[in-house]
Amino acid sequence: MWIRLRLDIGWGDLVRGFFYCLKPGGRAQAVERARHAWSEKDDVLIPLSVRSGFDLVLRALQLPPGSEVLLSALTVPDMVRIVEFHGLIPVPVDTDENGQIILTSLCQAITPQTRMVVVAHLFGGCAALDDVLEIARRHNLMVVEDCAQSFHRVGDSAHRASDVAMFSFGPIKTATALGGAVIRVSSPELRASMVQLLNADPIQSRASFARRLVRFTALKFLSGRLAGTLFRWLVECLGYDFDSLANSVVKGFGASDLMTQLRRQPSTPLLRLLRRRWQSYNFARIERRIRMGRHFDARIGQSHAEAYSYWVYPVYVREPVTVRDRLRSAGFDATCRARMTVVAAVDESRVPTSARFIWGHVMFLPWYPEMPDEVVDKMASLIAPADLIAAQQHKPTHTSVVAGLRPCHERDRRSPE
Ligand SMILES: Cc1ncc(COP(=O)(O)O)c(C=O)c1O
Incomplete structure (x- = not known):
């Protein structure tokens, strides 16, 4: 996987x-x-x-x-x-x-x-x-x-x-x-x-940053192909939802007392690690991501602006859960759930209809520079033109389109947002 x-x-x-x-x-x-x-x-x-x-x-x-x-x-x-x-x-x-x-x-x-x-x-x-x-x-x-x-x-x-x-x-x-x-x-x-x-503000302790390092070192190990597949299988055998678990594990801060957690200065080891990352990051990784993205765009008939750096690849599809399941059975851990939200409207005149619509039809692919070309190609071959929502349908003047499609979260009650 x-x-x-x-x-x-x-x-x-x-x-x-x-x-x-x-x-x-x-x-x-x-x-x-x-x-x-x-x-x-x-x-x-x-x-x-x-x-x-x-x-x-x-x-x-x-x-x-x-x-x-x-x-x-x-x-x-x-x-x-x-x-x-x-x-x-x-x-x-x-x-x-x-x-x-x-x-x-x-x-x-x-x-x-x-x-x-x-x-x-x-x-x-x-x-x-x-x-x-x-x-x-x-x-x-x-x-x-x-x-x-x-x-x-x-x-x-x-x-x-x-x-x-x-x-x-x-x-x-x-x-x-x-x-x-x-x-x-x-x-x-x-x-x-x-x-x-x-x-x-208080300073994040070294111990707290060290615990974070331990948590994410374990996660890095578990996100390898073999370990990741076994981990997903184990989580699902135990009756948990892997997507919820994944989203909560990568959360920067726990749910309780958010403001206390936010109001801390970064620890000294974190500051040192930031500097190291900026000085030695391999920017070829981003270039690779962009090449992958352009190739994928061409394969599924999409396009992105010149400046797009393809941090993630969202695809807007009519039936997100169906396409996601198709990708999963072929070994790709796609998801139609992400950690983002559509900001609630304060009144009827200011409802973000376009954002609501696209968020109900989004699916994210597994996406990182280590994926070889043939794997990216295989992933693209699993998405048919008929799955995609045409670009003009994302625009806010799409009331009829919105009415004709049931959003992802309504169709997949087992895994609500
Ligand atoms: C759009 C956007 N804003 C803000 C944040 C918060 O960033 P941080 O985790 O550094 O607080 C995120 C994190 O994913 C994000 O995606």
Whole structure:
């Protein structure tokens, strides 16, 4: 079985991580070195995760309670929780199948209470920002780029006109260090307040990071082809749902007391590991992913923008569970469940219909550079043109299409989102 879970970290990096846990002292130097390994400019800070960084932005801004924060309609649930935790109202902005913001939805979502728009660059893509920025500036909104899924270059500062850009190095990300994030903040005042808040937070302990290393070392072992197949078989024999287990194992933080877990500074060994990853990451892996993606696109008749880096490969199909099962019986651990969510609409006029529709029809393939061409070809041959939803059907004007199809979660009651 080609297991979906593959951590983008080598055994050598994991061993180094353990060594860094044992190496005493050097915190101030580790912070400086990590920052400079990313950027020579003094415009970034390194919190424990993107979620921690986003929380820091909101802590520093102190927006009036009841202010609205616009979010790309597809995001991870914790981003929504963080907004709510600050007494703010999360409002979805509709996105298409490539995570592009639908501008009419953005304009409809803005009210006098709106203060910020958070644009997620999804699946390894790059959401176009020029128009979003122009609209945001007209309404005096701050623009935050969520680049958690789109890292492809050390030192990236994303769109030069955005206010904040956030990159994640959590467990399932490209070049993971099993945690850590980079937050680029344009305003020196905002950055200074965030640094002050971050420096007053408790520090993640070395023991806590060492436990994380143990957990993900075990997971790396279990995600090999043979061990992974046996592991899946064992989990299912014991009556558990492998997808739920997989999603919860790679979770950066436990479900309880999210904010306490987020409000910690990264430990010294994590800072050292981040620097090591940025200095020695093999970017040919991303190039390979892109070649695989282009080839797969051609095989199934899809296309992606030039800048797409194929972090994951979502396919939008009429019957996600049926196609998923077909792939699974051929040895491919596809899934139609992911850790993301569609942000709930605050009122009927601001429902993200496109995001809801595509999320009900998405299937993710196992996807990593180690997969040989013939395996990628075989996977493509299992997806028929009739399985796919045509591009124009993703658009928000698809009421008849929506009515004609039952979403994935309705058809597969055994494994609800
Ligand atoms: C779109 C998006 N935003 C934010 C996050 C959170 O990143 P982190 O785990 O660094 O907090 C993720 C994590 O998967 C993500 O996919």
